Amino acid sequence: MSPPDARWISTFLEAEAAEAGAARNTVLxxxxxxxxFLSFTQSRGLALADLTRADIEAYLxxxxxxxxxxxxxxxxxxxxxxxxxxxxxxGWRADNPALRIAGPGKAQRLPKTLAIEEVDALLEAAGTVGRTEADQIRNRCLMELLYATGMRVSELVSLPVAAARGNxxxxxxxxxxxxxxxxxxxxxxxxxxxAWLKTRDAAEEEARLKRRATPSRFLFPSGSKEGFMPRQTFHALIKDIAVAANVSPARVTPHVLRHAFATHLLQGGADLRAIQMLLGHADLSTTEIYTHVLEERLRALVLDHHPLAKP
Incomplete structure (x- = not known):
């Protein structure tokens, strides 16, 4: 016997978080x-246990x-x-009515990126943005790590400090x-x-002596509920850095820096599978959005080196 519809969803989300190990943002x-989807089915008096493929297509x-x-x-x-x-x-259903529904697919758009010169300007400006010297040192570290590794912003801000010890x-x-x-x-x-570890550790020690505060386990600690810098805070910060670097803030986000990391590596001759591993893509097809860079490089290779391309 299947549970009530709302319980279907809550049980599924609990299982995804606990058993499948899905990230918090994925579960949300x-x-x-x-x-x-549940609001749609309830408005039509439909139960999840009885839904058909046609009902799901009507929702889409x-x-x-x-x-x-x-x-x-x-x-x-x-x-x-x-x-x-x-x-x-x-065992709540004998089938999966959504399995054979053709999805709309994703619009194929080239990832937005930045020129190497623009990234250099952002990295230079990061060390000048912030109310205090400690903020400036932290901001430079955030930007250097983001561009050097291509991390997702959630991965960057939640880094444990233990991962950064020992140079x-x-x-x-x-x-x-x-x-x-x-x-x-x-x-x-x-x-x-x-530089940031030295500054961070000194501030933590000072706070411990004054307030007997417990040391943070995160590289970029904050007073947020999670204990590390919120993604929204970093999004706002990177806009300030863009202004200081004289780069349009509308073109600069943490994800654009991730795209720049991958694009610049490919332009430099890196292998697509190596980029896949560095970005943490489960499937190579996700990384293939960057193949336009490879196509440009191959075209230039032919024009520069093929005997028939020479004047």
Whole structure:
């Protein structure tokens, strides 16, 4: 016997968080998508246990009519598929009605990126932005680490301080689904990290002596609920750094720096599979959005070296 509809979703989300090891942001995304889907089914007097493929397609048609982007509709269908996969495994359904529904697909757009000169300007400006010298040292470290490793912003701000001890040449990063990967550090990033650790540790020791505060386990501690710098804070910070660097803030986000990391590596001759490992992509197809860089490089290679291309 299947539980009530709301319990379907809460049990699924609990299982994703506990058993599948899904990242918190992934679970929150599933929750938002499925809450909207449940609102639709309840408005039509439908039960999740009895839903048909046609009912799910009707929901997707409504999403399209509301003007939702292809990527949003594809994500919502994925959430519904995962819910029914779980329901099938639990014995609540004898099938997965969403399995054979063709999704809208994602619009193929080239990733936004920055020129090397623009990134250099951002890195230079990062050390001048901040109310105090400690803030400036921290901000430079954040930007150097982001560009040197291509980390996701959530991976960067939640780095444990233990991973940065001992002047490491590599950082151990915990990514989506709690999967771990090693990313190398450039000399400027190691220098910025060492400077920040010295400043951070001195501030922690001073706070401990004054307030008997417990030392933070995070590299970038804060008074937030999680104990580390919130992603939203870093998003706002990177806009200030862009202004200081005379780069349009509308073009600069943490994810654009991640794209710049991958694009610049490929332009320099890096292998696509190596980029996949560094970015933490589970599937090479995700990394293939950068193949436009390879195509440009191959075209230049032919024009420069093929005998028939010479005047």
């Amino acid at each position: 995304s599933y929750g938002r998508d499925l809450a909207d 048609i409504r999403c399209e009519a509301e003007g939702l982007a292809k990527s949003t509709r594809a994500r919502r269908l994925c959430s519904i598929r995962q819910l029914y996969r779980f329901a099938y495994e639990e 490491p040449q590599m950082l151990l990063v915990r990514g989506k689904g709690s999967k771990e990967r090693m990313v190398p550090l450039s000399p400027p990033a190691r220098e910025a990290l060492a």
